[in-house]
Amino acid sequence: MRPPILAALVLAATLPVSLGAQGNVRPADSAAIASPPPSVALPVDLDRVLRDYEKAWRAGDIPALVSLFTEDGFVLQPGRPPVRGHAALRARYTGQAGGQLRLRAFAYGADNTTGFIVGGYGYGDTPGDVGKFTLTLRRSPGGPWRIFSDMDNGNQPPRGPTRP
16 A cells, blocks of 8 residues: 555544544444434534524524625535525525524534534424534634534435326
């Protein structure tokens, strides 16, 4: 094996360990698959991202919602093409935001400038999650976390095409 390939394999093998050491990441077991994952407490600076997202969504405040993203951030929603950048995010979220969104974390990880949150979402007082999400985060050293990508999907199985 050539040294660059070996170095890439070593880096790939250690990256999950270094990010996981900062957060609460555990491999799935068969019991965890049968029931929703429990919530985990987030560090204050990561929790702020979720609470600010909830607040902006509930208020239907598109500018506040978009401000949580990096300038080149993505939104990845099911059944829709990805959008990137603040102008595209404003267009995508217009008409969607509003309602009593609840976010909770299943796992997270962070180093100095990159991080992630994996979690579930629901609405109002209805118990349980109606969907799940991943947030990929970036920041300047010591700066606030911003969302680089927001990917979500519902917990309902996809519907097949209807037959005539």
